[in-house]
Amino acid sequence: MNKIRLIAFTTLAVLALALSVRAADLLPSWNDGPAKQAIIEFVQATTDKASPKYVPPEDRIATFDQDGTLWVEHPMYTQVMYCLEQVPALAAKKPELKNMEPFKTVLSGNREAMAKLSMEDLEKILAATLTGMTVDEFNAEVKKWIETVKHPRWKRLYTELVYQPMLEVMQYLRANGFKTYIVTGGGQDFVRVYSARVYGIPPEQVVGTMGGTKYGYDKDGRPILTKEPWLLLNDDNAGKPEGIHLMLGRRPYTAFGNSPGDRQMLEYTKAGDGARLAILVLHDDADREYAYGPAKGLPDTKVGTFTQALYDEAKKRGWTVISMKSDWKRIFAFEK
Amino acid sequence: MNKIRLIAFTTLAVLALALSVRAADLLPSWNDGPAKQAIIEFVQATTDKASPKYVPPEDRIATFDQDGTLWVEHPMYTQVMYCLEQVPALAAKKPELKNMEPFKTVLSGNREAMAKLSMEDLEKILAATLTGMTVDEFNAEVKKWIETVKHPRWKRLYTELVYQPMLEVMQYLRANGFKTYIVTGGGQDFVRVYSARVYGIPPEQVVGTMGGTKYGYDKDGRPILTKEPWLLLNDDNAGKPEGIHLMLGRRPYTAFGNSPGDRQMLEYTKAGDGARLAILVLHDDADREYAYGPAKGLPDTKVGTFTQALYDEAKKRGWTVISMKSDWKRIFAFEK
Numbered sequence: 001m002n003k004i005r006l007i008a009f010t011t012l013a014v015l016a017l018a019l020s021v022r023a024a025d026l027l028p029s030w031n032d033g034p035a036k037q038a039i040i041e042f043v044q045a046t047t048d049k050a051s052p053k054y055v056p057p058e059d060r061i062a063t064f065d066q067d068g069t070l071w072v073e074h075p076m077y078t079q080v081m082y083c084l085e086q087v088p089a090l091a092a093k094k095p096e097l098k099n100m101e102p103f104k105t106v107l108s109g110n111r112e113a114m115a116k117l118s119m120e121d122l123e124k125i126l127a128a129t130l131t132g133m134t135v136d137e138f139n140a141e142v143k144k145w146i147e148t149v150k151h152p153r154w155k156r157l158y159t160e161l162v163y164q165p166m167l168e169v170m171q172y173l174r175a176n177g178f179k180t181y182i183v184t185g186g187g188q189d190f191v192r193v194y195s196a197r198v199y200g201i202p203p204e205q206v207v208g209t210m211g212g213t214k215y216g217y218d219k220d221g222r223p224i225l226t227k228e229p230w231l232l233l234n235d236d237n238a239g240k241p242e243g244i245h246l247m248l249g250r251r252p253y254t255a256f257g258n259s260p261g262d263r264q265m266l267e268y269t270k271a272g273d274g275a276r277l278a279i280l281v282l283h284d285d286a287d288r289e290y291a292y293g294p295a296k297g298l299p300d301t302k303v304g305t306f307t308q309a310l311y312d313e314a315k316k317r318g319w320t321v322i323s324m325k326s327d328w329k330r331i332f333a334f335e336k
Numbered sequence: 337m338n339k340i341r342l343i344a345f346t347t348l349a350v351l352a353l354a355l356s357v358r359a360a361d362l363l364p365s366w367n368d369g370p371a372k373q374a375i376i377e378f379v380q381a382t383t384d385k386a387s388p389k390y391v392p393p394e395d396r397i398a399t400f401d402q403d404g405t406l407w408v409e410h411p412m413y414t415q416v417m418y419c420l421e422q423v424p425a426l427a428a429k430k431p432e433l434k435n436m437e438p439f440k441t442v443l444s445g446n447r448e449a450m451a452k453l454s455m456e457d458l459e460k461i462l463a464a465t466l467t468g469m470t471v472d473e474f475n476a477e478v479k480k481w482i483e484t485v486k487h488p489r490w491k492r493l494y495t496e497l498v499y500q501p502m503l504e505v506m507q508y509l510r511a512n513g514f515k516t517y518i519v520t521g522g523g524q525d526f527v528r529v530y531s532a533r534v535y536g537i538p539p540e541q542v543v544g545t546m547g548g549t550k551y552g553y554d555k556d557g558r559p560i561l562t563k564e565p566w567l568l569l570n571d572d573n574a575g576k577p578e579g580i581h582l583m584l585g586r587r588p589y590t591a592f593g594n595s596p597g598d599r600q601m602l603e604y605t606k607a608g609d610g611a612r613l614a615i616l617v618l619h620d621d622a623d624r625e626y627a628y629g630p631a632k633g634l635p636d637t638k639v640g641t642f643t644q645a646l647y648d649e650a651k652k653r654g655w656t657v658i659s660m661k662s663d664w665k666r667i668f669a670f671e672k
Contacts, residue, residue, distance in 0.1 A: 192585040203585030213581050215574035246546060249540060
């Protein structure tokens with residue numbers, strides 16, 4: 001093995017050298033500014049062997065919230081759109097739902113009434129459309145939907161609405177030996193369907209809200225896993241560090257989010273020793289994307305709220321806040 | 337990036353060539369025979385691009401049970417030994433336990449009485465010694481124990497009692513692009529403490545029995561995760577494919593086990609398309625390790641039972657059974 005090891009070592013050394021020289025080129029969609037600088041300084045501090053804050057490659061973990069951090073979450077979370085659009089097909093299979101709320105309201109197509117659905121109503125819709133089928137059936141259904149249905153504003157696939165600067169950060173971190181994870185309040189199984197293709201993140205590096213499955217057999221005696229309605233972990237707020245512990249067993253060195261649901265993940269990340277980077281995305285660009293807060297006087301929202309309290313905490317604790325308007329040269333890959 | 341990609345690609349190609357030539361050399365502790373042959377044929381079929389059963393590197397997943405598959409599980413599972421040995425320290429902190437069963441029996445040191453403890457008793461001991469502390473405290477305690485306490489028969493650390501041939505299989509699979517996972521009925525947090533050092537498997541690639549944690553703060557306001565007594569998943573029997581889905585989101589191409597608790601994992605693995613390898617370790621070497629079944633007339637046992645039904649199913653379904661006695665040239669690294 002010695003010869004093989006030598007070849008591997010030499011190449012890694014060449015790669016490391018080449019990459020550190022070209023680091024800045026890997027973030028072409030970023031304007032020069034404090035956010036880009038914080039990211040580059042963090043990577044240099046953790047990957048330079050001469051740095052007192054050097055982190056061995058096997059410990060380099062980076063976590064990213066999805067909705068509002070990696071892709072568009074307005075006017076509504078993509079997964080909720082998926083669930084609402086599954087209701088007609090579900091009602092066709094289970095006609096008794098047609099006269100039951102909240103399904104009746106969803107089937108009416110009355111957007112005003114739908115906007116008034118309570119969290120409890122929404123949970124009923126999620127449970128009905130995300131469980132009760134096999135894992136394979138669910139994966140096929142999500143794959144079909146995500147590859148065809150388009151966002152109402154841009155008339156583009158939801159997966160085209162990922163933020164190019166964040167894709168670059170993930171690639172930049174991976175090129176520097178970091179293992180990148182999605183840590184989302186969304187469904188773990190939902191995001192896993194497209195995470196490899198869209199983000200370069202394999203299914204096992206997606207941490208999300210987790211439901212139980214049940215092992216059993218189909219009518220031909222073949223093993224199947226059925227998605228069950230019980231919740232194992234709600235991967236939001238305190239559930240994010242709990243989910244990270246469950247899935248990874250260790251603390252990230254950097255974490256990216258955009259709302260109070262990410263607060264504990266950032267706090268937990270920053271509480272570790274050495275260099276730790278915590279970043280929040282502020283949606284302050286109504287022209288190119290959306291503007292919502294209510295932090296900094298931006299319009300209030302029910303979806304992906306960025307509170308003033310979170311903004312103040314970020315400033316106090318040295319968390320970096322990305323301004324989409326001023327830090328990002330372009331937001332989507334399809335822009336010129 | 338093009339130049340970097342070219343260098344990386346060339347090296348990977350050189351490595352692949354070098355490795356495929358030397359494949360057999362990577363299993364020096366294996367005797368030539370059907371088990372070794374099945375492993376090599378599986379790796380060749382899944383990694384040769386010209387093979388109809390070729391599997392792209394990103395899909396190459398291999399899962400290994402731990403107790404009795406990767407290391408010694410007799411006379412008792414290592415983690416149970418740990419829990420029993422924690423009882424005196426626990427009773428010193430909580431004196432009310434001294435007169436409560438099953439703690440009283442454990443404190444008595446009466447091995448005959450301890451051997452008669454019921455599964456319910458054992459669960460009480462596990463819950464009391466594996467939960468109620470922070471994750472960091474638990475990790476430190478396990479690390480100290482596993483690095484000092486020795487096995488009663490060999491007077492060696494438990495981590496020295498890993499099976500050398502299985503370490504070689506894991507290295508051989510990894511050298512061929514497989515991601516190796518432990519999938520154990522033991523505690524996920526327990527195994528993660530030493531998995532990287534002992535097996536070369538990072539904590540996030542350990543799937544085990546999972547308990548809940550709770551995010552909170554210590555007296556100085558620093559975030560902590562506390563191990564809670566509720567169970568998220570019992571990673572045994574049907575829980576193994578359920579745990580694999582939860583943690584990985586996809587089906588392994590090969591799985592290794594040694595008892596009925598691994599049956600569903602092997603069944604699930606073999607139910608996939610293409611080349612799938614399912615392997616069971618039979619403990620039939622009383623001289624060098626232990627002999628227990630009751631399959632093939634070997635002595636019966638309560639720890640790591642290998643039933644005749646499992647043996648018959650393996651033969652019927654084309655699962656490979658490793659005879660420790662005839663397939664393994666040496667069992668432990670410390671043997672000459």
